[in-house]
Amino acid sequence: MPNDQQHSLLLRALRGESVERSPVWMMRQAGRYLPEYRAIRATTNFLSLCRTPDLAAEVTIQPVDIVGVDAAIIFSDILVIPEAMGMYLVVEEGKGGPRFPEPLRSVEAITRLQSEVSNRLDYVYNAISETKRRLQGRVPVIGFAGAPLTLAAYMVEGHGSKTFNTFKSFLFSEPEAAHQLLEKLSKELIEYLIGQAKAGANMLQLFDTWAGLLPEEEYRTFGLRHASTVLSAVREAIPDIPTLYFPKGVRSYDGFAALGASGFGIDWATDLTRANREIPAGFALQGNLDPAILLTSPENIRESTEQMLSKIPVGRPYVANLGHGIDKDTPVDNARAFVQAVKEFHR
Ligand code: 1CP
Secondary structure: OOOOOOOOHHHHHHOOOOOOOOOEOOOOOOOOOOHHHHHHHOOOOHHHHHHOHHHHHHHHHHHHHHOOOOOEEOOOOOOHHHHHOOOOOEOOOOOOOOEOOOOOOOHHHHHHOOOOOHHHHHHHHHHHHHHHHHHOOOOOEEEEEEOHHHHHHHHHHOEOOOOOHHHHHHHHHOHHHHHHHHHHHHHHHHHHHHHHHHHOOOEEEEEEOOHHHOOHHHHHHHHHHHHHHHHHHHHHHOOOOOEEEEEOOOOOOOOHHHOOOOEEEEOOOOOHHHHHHHOOOOOEEEEEEOHHHHHOOHHHHHHHHHHHHHOOOOOOOEEEEEOOOOOOOOOHHHHHHHHHHHHHOOO
């Protein structure tokens, strides 16, 4: 499967080639801060939007046209995997985040989860191919999934949480059942990510938003080990697709070189200079401006962006991004100011 975007700025940068400037995109770049997104959401609920390739392609491309990012990330959600495995998912307007009204609370419930569900996710593959068709090669398309630990956290807790205490007590008291769930998820994720690459995704990102929930040792056992299963299998199946792992809240990058990822998203709380020092030179870094900076002023944004870019040495594969998703209250002009600052940066 040749990567049709291998000459794009994003893919050249990820290979560590010398580039005229850093490529830039923003996590959660298609979303509520854009009036054009809100206009479409006013007519369609979130899951129908994800399941209608024409609409998903339209909102996927919005930030490319409106803020000028160098890549489009396919419009979907990490929770479509548990949904495809048979969990009832509710995403209601203005009622907090998405939730599973019947969370996993027993070994039997884990056993009952369906496997080999890739064909139920055809709508995601179709959204990718429709997006590619419309983009006509303008920018690469990024596919993504949630890492096993992060998906399991929502499936057991039932919804987003500050502590995920129900999930954590499940991990600590029923480790075997937990590993069974994480292994099941890993299998589905491998097929799903390969399916996205086959549909035309040019880069893949694995979001481990809740990596920082656990003590380091438990994170290695429940988080890293299963993320690595997924990353290594995708790497083996499709050696030339870049795979970025985003482990939010981790305290150390020890052992990350062996995970099977080609690069790492760095969260906003991490010092980019330290990440650059601890992660071996051949791996790509992505990030990590604090999304809250985008709530300030264009001048402030430019200055902070320049500081961020100055921390990256020549030769390091690097992609400019935020250190987590863009906030829904971000003024569109501020998002543009961030993208523009990256485009105009000179060492
Ligand atoms: O009504 C709406 O418009 C719903 C808001 C929304 C949107 C726009 C949700 C529900 N998901 C999305 C899209 C989405 N989710 C994308 C789109 C592509 C992009 O533009 O980047 C992506 C990559 C995600 C990934 C995602 N979903 C993550 C990982 C990234 C992160 O932010 O840490 C997580 C944790 C989720 C779960 C989720 N889905 C939606 C919400 C509001 C949440 C967070 C819930 C919570 O923890 O409380």
